């Protein structure tokens with residue numbers, strides 16, 4: 001109520017000020033009105049009086065009304081009749097309210113502006129300023145796994161000779177394995193192997209045990225350039241540790257993105273594990289499911305808690321692994337001592353049936369409380385021809401023997417991740433559920449270590465020479481033919497962007513080689529054989545082509561990025577990117593098919609003029625632009641090839657028209 005009274009008081013004040021001003025004006029006006037005798041004007045005057053509310057302002061209004069009445073000569077005893085407001089009057093009402101509002105606001109703001117007494121000491125604040133933008137590298141390191149930040153950087157030039165005799169000289173390899181390595185022509189360990197072997201094969205025999213449920217091993221992530229020997233870095237420790245086993249169980253699982261890689265890694269296991277009694281199996285879907293099942297498990301008839309296995313090592317693709325995990329009775333991953341994910345970044349990008357989460361779940365023991373509550377414990381039926389891993393013992397239908405209260409048994413599975421382009425994605429790394437991981441990054445010391453991995457500045461083999469040839473799109477085939485002949489290329493892989501452009505190029509090259517042979521004197525030129533190698537070909541045909549290429553019966557393989565990862569063909573001297581790769585990872589894996597294991601190699605990229613900016617951008621981003629020099633091919637050099645090239649083009653046109 002008090003506030004209402006205050007409000008009305010304020011209102012009255014404003015109104016009074018307004019009316020006072022009006023009165024002032026009026027003091028002068030009646031005389032003028034009287035002189036003119038204008039009745040309408042007088043009405044105006046009375047109208048003005050009508051602006052005030054009759055109850056409040058009657059006294060103030062009266063003189064004006066009386067004055068008008070005198071002048072018009074009407075009866076003064078009669079009170080003037082109350083009239084209806086005209087439109088003008090209503091307008092003035094609105095004006096009045098507006099004036100009231102404004103004056104009220106003015107009053108309030110003057111109160112605010114009134115000077116306050118200054119405080120004793122004024123606080124001082126820094127002037128507002130924009131903070132410095134964090135550097136790109138600082139941003140890249142944000143949110144990263146601490147283990148990745150603390151990665152061990154390994155110098156790629158380090159080698160460790162493999163000694164004969166009893167002393168392993170720090171290689172940690174048994175005499176038997178060292179002898180086997182020598183037999184296959186390996187006399188020293190490469191950088192990545194010199195660090196990985198002591199880590200995975202420490203002197204402590206407990207750490208080499210098949211099961212380590214109370215002190216499970218640390219997981220490992222490795223980033224090392226293409227062709228630097230990552231495969232042996234996991235094959236050798238697996239052979240060394242599993243060779244001590246007595247019963248065959250599935251103890252090592254190696255997951256790879258393609259069938260070709262599965263075959264390749266199997267060959268490495270077989271070559272180095274020869275005579276060690278380890279059973280190696282593969283699952284890629286190339287054989288029937290039933291056939292694969294019979295090779296993987298020994299007993300399909302009963303439900304064994306410990307699983308059943310015919311093999312010690314399984315090398316597979318993720319899709320087929322899922323099929324066996326769901327559809328093969330007694331196929332169990334509980335005994336795994338090693339889970340290797342090679343080409344890890346590529347496999348982590350494949351969410352196929354959520355394969356990783358399912359594999360990890362299969363290696364983990366189920367929660368204790370859950371299995372202890374199951375009814376199985378109540379109906380004991382001994383004995384059971386079964387053997388479960390130590391971490392899974394509580395799943396057996398026997399009463400749990402209480403041990404030390406804090407005792408917990410963990411899976412002994414050690415995860416090993418490898419790639420030349422290891423992922424930096426924290427989300428993907430988290431999905432691996434790594435246990436106290438240790439990172440190894442193989443790269444030159446002048447680089448920035450883990451920051452390079454994080455910023456996708458991948459290391460390349462030091463023996464690789466890279467060139468780019470910027471040209472018009474229509475000139476690409478001719479330039480490729482020129483490069484092949486000018487540089488005597490006899491072992492090259494050529495990458496295109498699509499199967500269609502592969503087929504076209506192979507045919508054109510065939511016609512060109514034939515025209516060239518016809519031109520030259522008989523026997524003067526050696527025809528170069530080019531073949532397409534794509535995922536469309538049946539598996540056995542692909543295998544046959546690869547064999548011919550390895551035997552150098554085929555000189556150039558034109559392929560898609562299917563082959564760009566991991567494939568190890570030692571004699572590839574040149575890699576040609578006929579179409580620019582879509583990103584730096586693809587580029588790294590393509591060019592990495594040459595310059596392997598310390599050999600020299602050349603990589604050429606044909607860049608169409610309109611793509612040059614984009615391609616250079618990719619290289620610049622990876623801090624690699626200065627490594628890829630420009631190679632210029634002039635008209636003069638191409639001129640001698642033009643007649644045969646035109647003949648070949650004509651024949652290709654005809655072939656497509658048919």
Ligand SMILES: Nc1ncnc2c1ncn2[C@@H]1O[C@H](COP(=O)(O)OP(=O)(O)OP(=O)(O)O)[C@@H](O)[C@H]1O
Pocket residue numbers: 185186187188189190193224225226227228229230231232419420565566567568570592596597
């Ligand atoms: N210590 C060694 N001495 C000699 N040759 C070796 C040694 N280690 C590996 N190699 C050979 O080097 C080649 C490349 O090895 P590997 O295929 O393991 O490379 P990678 O690092 O896995 O490459 P990518 O990333 O392309 O898959 C193979 O032919 C392999 O036999």
